[in-house]
Amino acid sequence: MTSLWFDEAAFELLPKATEPLQRMRKQAFEEFRALPIPSQETEEWRYTDLSDFELSFEAHLPSVMRTTSGQDLDGLGVVFSDLDRAAGSDAELVERYLHTLVPTDRTKFTALHGAFRTGGTFLYIPRDVRVELPLQTLTYLDADGAAAFPHTLLIADEGAEVTFIDRFASPDLARALSDAIVEIVVGDGAHVRYVSIQEWGAGVTHLGIQRARVGRDAEFRSLAIGFGASLARAEAETVLAGAGGFSEMLGVFFADGTQHFDHRSVQDHVAPNCSSDLLYKGALRDASRAVYSGWVHVRPGAQKTDAMQTSRNIVLSEHAKADAIPNLEIEANDVRCGHAASVGPVDEETVFYLESRGIPRAEAERLIVTGFFQEVLDRVRLDEVRHNAELAIQEELAELSTAGVA
Amino acid sequence: MTQNDATAPATLEVKGLRAAVGDREILRGIDLTVQQGQIHALMGPNGSGKSTLSNVIMGRPGYRILEGSVTFNGEDITLLPPDQRAKRGLFLAMQYPTEVPGVSVVNFLRTAYQAIKGEQISALAFRKHMKTQMDRLGIEDAMVQRYVNQGFSGGEKKRNEVLQLAVLEPTLAILDETDSGLDIDSLKLVAESVNELAGPELGVLIITHYQRMLNYITPGFVHVMMLGKIVKSGGPELAHELEDKGYEGVRRELGIEAHEEVDEGPDEGVA
Ligand SMILES: Nc1ncnc2c1ncn2[C@@H]1O[C@H](COP(=O)(O)OP(=O)(O)OP(=O)(O)O)[C@@H](O)[C@H]1O
Ligand SMILES: [Mg+2]
Numbered sequence: 224m225t226s227l228w229f230d231e232a233a234f235e236l237l238p239k240a241t242e243p244l245q246r247m248r249k250q251a252f253e254e255f256r257a258l259p260i261p262s263q264e265t266e267e268w269r270y271t272d273l274s275d276f277e278l279s280f281e282a283h284l285p286s287v288m289r290t291t292s293g294q295d296l297d298g299l300g301v302v303f304s305d306l307d308r309a310a311g312s313d314a315e316l317v318e319r320y321l322h323t324l325v326p327t328d329r330t331k332f333t334a335l336h337g338a339f340r341t342g343g344t345f346l347y348i349p350r351d352v353r354v355e356l357p358l359q360t361l362t363y364l365d366a367d368g369a370a371a372f373p374h375t376l377l378i379a380d381e382g383a384e385v386t387f388i389d390r391f392a393s394p395d396l397a398r399a400l401s402d403a404i405v406e407i408v409v410g411d412g413a414h415v416r417y418v419s420i421q422e423w424g425a426g427v428t429h430l431g432i433q434r435a436r437v438g439r440d441a442e443f444r445s446l447a448i449g450f451g452a453s454l455a456r457a458e459a460e461t462v463l464a465g466a467g468g469f470s471e472m473l474g475v476f477f478a479d480g481t482q483h484f485d486h487r488s489v490q491d492h493v494a495p496n497c498s499s500d501l502l503y504k505g506a507l508r509d510a511s512r513a514v515y516s517g518w519v520h521v522r523p524g525a526q527k528t529d530a531m532q533t534s535r536n537i538v539l540s541e542h543a544k545a546d547a548i549p550n551l552e553i554e555a556n557d558v559r560c561g562h563a564a565s566v567g568p569v570d571e572e573t574v575f576y577l578e579s580r581g582i583p584r585a586e587a588e589r590l591i592v593t594g595f596f597q598e599v600l601d602r603v604r605l606d607e608v609r610h611n612a613e614l615a616i617q618e619e620l621a622e623l624s625t626a627g628v629a
Numbered sequence: 630m631t632q633n634d635a636t637a638p639a640t641l642e643v644k645g646l647r648a649a650v651g652d653r654e655i656l657r658g659i660d661l662t663v664q665q666g667q668i669h670a671l672m673g674p675n676g677s678g679k680s681t682l683s684n685v686i687m688g689r690p691g692y693r694i695l696e697g698s699v700t701f702n703g704e705d706i707t708l709l710p711p712d713q714r715a716k717r718g719l720f721l722a723m724q725y726p727t728e729v730p731g732v733s734v735v736n737f738l739r740t741a742y743q744a745i746k747g748e749q750i751s752a753l754a755f756r757k758h759m760k761t762q763m764d765r766l767g768i769e770d771a772m773v774q775r776y777v778n779q780g781f782s783g784g785e786k787k788r789n790e791v792l793q794l795a796v797l798e799p800t801l802a803i804l805d806e807t808d809s810g811l812d813i814d815s816l817k818l819v820a821e822s823v824n825e826l827a828g829p830e831l832g833v834l835i836i837t838h839y840q841r842m843l844n845y846i847t848p849g850f851v852h853v854m855m856l857g858k859i860v861k862s863g864g865p866e867l868a869h870e871l872e873d874k875g876y877e878g879v880r881r882e883l884g885i886e887a888h889e890e891v892d893e894g895p896d897e898g899v900a
Contacts, residue, residue, distance in 0.1 A: 571690060576727035577737070579687050580793060581715035581745035590740060594731025594776065601731075 227279040227368070229255065229335060237282070238341060241310050243318050251327035251337025258331040270514040270546075271456050271485040276428070280370035280400045282339040286363045289344065292356035292607075299352050301385075306343030306374055316347055320378055324406040324434040324462075332430050336372045336402045343374030348383035348413075357418075357607050359388040364423070370400040377406070379413040381438075386416040386605055392451070395424035401452070407435035407443070411465055414442045418608055420615050423451035425480070432458045439465030439494070446603060448612055449476035449484060450619045460489035463497035463525075473603070474503035475596045475612070477619055478511035478543070488517040490530050492558075498529035504599050505536045506592045507543035508623070516548040519562065521555050528558040536566040537595055539588055589623040637702075638665035639718055639800035639832065641686070645697035648685050654695065655681045657857035665800045665832040670843055670868060672836075673854030674876050679836045680724050682854075683803045687721040688714055701801070716745055720799035722790035724806045724836075729777035734789060735759065737777050738796055745797055762795035765825070767818050783810030791819050794826065801832040808842040820845030840872045853879055860885065 227233075234252055239245060260276060261268040289303060296303050302313055310317045327337030344360045362373045375389055391401065401423055409415045415435075423429050429452035437443045449455055461470040470490065478484050490499040505513050515534045534547035547564035569591055577587035596616050603609040641663045648656040655678045663669050673679050685692050686699055688711040699707050706714050729737060739755045750758070763773065766788050778786050787807050794802050804823065808816055824846045827833050835842060843865070851867040852859045855876065860883055861867065871879070880886070 572727050573729055575689050575711060576723070576729065577741070578711035579689075579715055579721055579723075580737075580741035580797065581712050582741050583712045583744060584710065586740065586744065587712075590732055590737070591729065594729055597731030 227281055229278055229280075229282070229339060233282060234338060237339065240307060241314060243314070244307075244310050244321070247322065247327070248338050251334045254328045255331060255334035255338050258328070258334055261330050261332075267487070270516070271454065271483070278335070280398075281366075281368055282341070283364070283366050283369035283371055284342050285369075285371040285373065287342060287344070288361040288363070290359045290361075292358070294354065294356055296354070299354065300349040301352060301354060302345060302347040303358055304345055306345045306376060307341060309345035309347075313345070313347065316378060317345065317376070320406065320408055321376055322406070324408070324436055325404045325432050329432070332402050333404065333432065336374070336404055339370070340372035340374050343372070343376065344389075346375070346377045346385070346387060348379045348385045350380040350410075351382040352380075353384040354386070357386040357388050357605065359390060361390045361392065364393040364399060364401070364427075365396070367397045367399065370402060373401065373403040375405040375407075377415065377417065378408045379410050379415045381410040382412040383410060384414040386418070386608060388418045388420065388608065388611065390420045390422070391429075392422045393424045393427060396426040399423075399427045401427055401429040401431070403429065403431040405431070405433035407433070409435060409437045409441045409443045409468075411438040412440045413438065416444045416446075416605065416608065418446045418448070418612065420448045420612070421451050421455065421457070422615070422619075423455070425453050427452040429455040429457070431456070432460075434460040434462070435470070436462045436464050437468040437470055437497075440467040441465065442469045444471040444473075446473040446599075446608070446612065447475070448615055449474070449486070450615070452482070454483045454485075456485040456487075458487045458489075460491060461499060462491045462493060463499060464493050466494045466496045468494060468497040470497070470499040471602070472499070472501040472503075473599050474501075474505075475599050475616065476503075476505040476513065477592070477616075478505070478507045478513050479509045480511060481509070482511040484511070484513040486513070486515045488515075488532070490517075490519045490532065492519070492521045492525040492528045492530060495524060495526045495528070497525065499531070501532045502599060502602070503534045504595060505534075505545060506539060506595065507536070507545050508539040510540070510542040512543070513545045514548070515546070515564075516550065517562070518550045518552060519560055521553045521558050521560065523554045525555045526557040528555060528560065530558070530560045532562040534564045535595070537569055537592060538566060539569055539592070585623065589620050592623065593617070593620055639702055640664045641719070641801050641832070641834075642700045643682070643686070643697070644700075646682075646685065646699060647695040647697055648681065649693045649695055650681070650691060655857050656685065658697070659857070659859055661852065661859060663801060663832050663834050666829045667832050667850065668827055668846060668848045669832075669834045669850040669852065670837060670848040671834055671852045671854060671859075672838065672868065672871055677854045678857040679854055680805055681857075683721050683805045683834075683836065686714075686803065687711055687719065712744065715741075715797075715799070716747075718800035720794055720797060720802040722787075722794055722802065722804045722807045724809070726778050726786045726790055728779045730779055732777050734773040734775060734777050734792075738773075738793060741793070741797060759792075759796055762792055765795065766792055766822050768792055784812060784815045787811055788815060788819060791822055795822065798830075800830065801834075803834045803836065805836045806838065807835075808837050808839060816841065817845065840868055843868050855879070855885055
C-alpha cells in the first residue's frame with residue numbers, strides 16, 4: 224500500500240535519483256517534517272488559509288509533453304529534457320542551479336516539493352544561442368487525489384535568447400495538489416520570455432513559486448495567465464541582480480465560481496540601473512475571491528532604479544471580491560518607483576454603449592473583459608505567444624456570455 | 630403583440646413623456662412621433678433635454694420615467710434592455726461615444742451585427758459588408774483595426790458612429806449632434822452618408838444645433854425643444870427661422886422665460 228501522507232514509507236517508494244540529488248531530497252524531506260504549514264499570521268500567507276489543508280495525496284508524475292516547434296535543438300546545443308534525465312546528462316548544471324533560486328526550506332511546500340518531486344523540465348540555452356520559436360511544455364494531470372510537483376529549471380547562458388511556454392492543465396478533479404516551482408536564470412545579456420498558462424481543473428490546489436534571476440543587461444519578460452484551480456496561490460519574483468537588467472511581469476487572471484486566487488509578486492532590485500515593470504489584470508465573477516499583493520524592493524545601492532507596479536481588477540458580481548495591495552520598500556535615494564491599483568465594477572457607460580448596439584449584457588461584459596486583457600497581450604510582441612494566450616482567454620471567457628444569461 | 634406587419638412603417642412614438650435624473654425632472658411632457666422613411670430635426674438650446682430624450686428612448690440607465698410612454702411599432706419598450714431595443718431596429722449615434730479599450734472596431738461591429746441579425750457571419754463576409762460603408766464614409770482600414778473610439782479624434786468618433794449606423798441597418802436612428810466636431814469635409818461625407826441611408830428603409834431624428842447639417846439633409850419636420858418640452862414644430866423653414874432669430878425669438882414668440890437652462894460651456898470642437 225502506498226501512503227497518502229508523505230511519510231517515510233511514501234518517501235522510500237520514490238524512484239532513486241543521482242547521489243547529489245538524493246542528498247538534496249533527503250534534506251528536503253527532513254525540512255518538510257520540521258516545518259509547519261504556513262500560518263495566516265505571517266505576512267506572506269495572510270490571504271490564504273491552509274490551516275485545515277490535509278496533506279494526504281499520492282505523489283504522482285503527471286504526463287508531460289514537450290514541443291519544440293520543429294526546431295533542431297541538438298544542433299544548437301540546447302538541452303530541453305526531463306529534469307531527472309538532465310540530472311544525469313547535465314549533472315553539473317543541474318546540481319549548480321536546482322533549488323538555488325527557490326530553496327527547499329523556503330516553506331513546508333517547497334520542502335515537500337524538494338522531497339517528492341520526480342520529473343520536471345530542464346531547459347538550457349548555451350551562450351549566444353538564439354532559439355527562434357517558442358518551446359513549450361504541457362503538464363497534464365488527471366488522477367484524483369494526486370500531488371504533482373511540476374518543476375521548470377530554465378538556464379539561459381550569456382547572450383542567449385528563448386521563449387518558453389509552461390502550460391498546466393487537468394480536468395475537474397475531486398481533489399489534487401499542484402506544488403510547483405519555476406527557477407529561471409537569465410544570464411548576462413540574455414533575453415528570456417517565460418509564459419505560464421495555468422488551467423488546472425476545479426478541485427486542484429495550486430501552490431506555485433516562480434523566481435527569476437536577471438543578469439547584467441539581460442531582459443526577462445514573463446506573462447502569467449491564471450484561470451484554473453479551486454485555490455491558486457502564485458508567487459512570481461524577479462531579482463535584478465546585474466546592472467542594466469530589465470524585467471517585465473505581466474499577469475492575466477479570471478476567477479469564477481468560488482475560486483480563490485492569491486497572487487504575489489516581488490520586483491527585487493539588487494543592482495543599479497535596472498528597470499522593472501509589472502502589470503497584472505484580473506476579472507472576477509460569481510463568488511470568487513482574488514488578492515494581489517506586490518512588492519517593489521529597492522536594495523541599498525540599487526541607484527537609478529526605475530520600477531513600476533500596476534494592478535487592475537474588474538469585479539463582475541457583487542459576491543466576488545478583489546483586493547490589490549501594493550508595497551514599496553526603497554532603500555536607495557536616486558530611484559523612480561511607482562504603483563497604481565484599482566478594483567471596480569465593469570464600466571456601465573461602456574456596457575450601455577455595447578448594449579445600444581444590440582449586444583446583450585453578458586456578451587458585452589465578455590467583450591469588455593476580453594478587451595481589458597487584450598491590453599496586456601498587446602505588450603507581447605511574439606505573435607505565436609500572443610495568439611496562444613488570446614486563444615486561451617477566448618476559451619475561458621466563452622462561457623461568460625452564456626452563463627450570465629438568466 | 631406588436632403591430633409590426635410587413636407593410637406598416639416602423640414607428641417610434643413618444644407620448645406625454647416625463648423623465649427625471651434623481652429628483653430633477655428634465656423631460657416635462659414630450660410628444661413626438663417618427664416613422665421609418667421620415668427625417669426629423671430636433672433643435673434646442675444646451676441643456677434643454679435633447680440628449681436626455683435620446684437616452685431615455687435607448688434605455689440608458691440613470692433616468693427615471695415619471696409619466697408617459699415610449700413605444701416602438703406599438704410595443705412599449707421602456708422596460709426592455711437597450712440591446713433589445715437595438716434588436717427591434719432602434720439606433721442611437723451618441724453625442725459622446727464611449728471608448729471600449731482593447732476591442733477593435735471590426736470585432737465590436739461584427740459582434741453587434743451578429744447579435745442584431747441573430748445569425749453568424751464569417752469574418753470575411755462581414756469585412757465585405759463593412760467595406761462598402763467604410764468607403765462611403767472615407768474610413769480607412771487602419772481605423773477599424775483600432776480599439777473602439779480609443780484615441781479617435783472628435784471627427785473620427787462621429788464618423789465611427791455613422792459607420793455603425795450604416796453597418797447595423799436599423800429602421801430608426803437618432804443622431805445626437807453627429808455633426809458637432811466635424812470639419813467641413815467630414816461634415817459633408819457624414820451628411821451625404823446619412824442622406825443616402827435615409828431612404829424609405831430608415832427614419833432619422835437628427836439632433837443638431839446648426840443649419841449646416843440640414844443644408845445637406847432636408848428634414849420634413851423640425852422641432853424645437855426648450856426646458857424639457859417640444860415647444861414648436863414645423864417644416865424645414867423652421868430651422869431657417871431659428872438660424873435667423875435664435876432661440877430668443879422663439880421664446881419671445883411663445884412667452885417662455887429663459888431660466889434654469891444650464892449652459893454646459895461651448896460645444897466641443899466646433900469647426
Ligand atoms: N445623467 C445625468 N445626471 C445629471 N444630470 C443630467 C444627466 N443627464 C442630463 N442631465 C441634465 O439634464 C439637463 C439636460 O441635459 P441634456 O444632455 O439632455 O441636454 P441637451 O439638450 O442634450 O444639451 P446639449 O445641447 O448641450 O447637448 C442638463 O441640465 C443636464 O445637466
Ligand atoms: Mg446633448
